[in-house]
């Protein structure tokens with residue numbers, strides 16, 4: 409019982425951190441990328457990717473391993489949202505890291521590089537948003553009575 413409530417407390421912190429990161433992504437896109445203010449955009453990308461890598465590496469991946477060991481993923485109908493969340497989340501974080509590395513090496517962001525990276529940025533935003541929304545479902549399911 410105590411382990412369960414501890415896990416829910418951590419999940420709540422993760423939920424808050426991920427929501428702040430999501431707002432930071434929106435700020436980086438709206439006030440940075442859209443207005444060609446790349447310094448702000450790049451800083452948002454670096455901080456979001458760094459903090460997000462910590463939450464995924466320290467909490468979500470170990471939690472996914474526990475859920476898998478408990479057999480939670482064998483019931484596809486009941487855990488589809490978690491499986492899809494994990495899979496698209498992996499791609500979102502890989503693309504996020506690749507973009508952060510490109511921005512770190514080319515801070516000036518010439519126009520041709522901007523054109524080449526734009527589709528990856530849009531894809532990353534879509535995957536990230538979908539994973540975030542499915543993460544909200546995963547969190548809400550834990551709050552339900554009888555959730556294990």
Ligand code: HEM
Pocket residue numbers: 418419420422423426427464468469471472473475490493494495496497498500501535536539540543544546547550
């Ligand atoms: C853009 C990528 C991602 C975002 C925005 C994201 C967001 C979230 C959010 C908001 C939660 C709810 C808080 C919680 O229950 O702990 C969550 C939970 C979780 N995430 Fe992610 N996540 C991402 C990537 C990943 C990846 C790559 C994995 C693992 C391979 C993963 C595995 C999990 C697991 C196992 C949970 C907990 C579900 C539970 O305890 O029932 N997530 N995620």
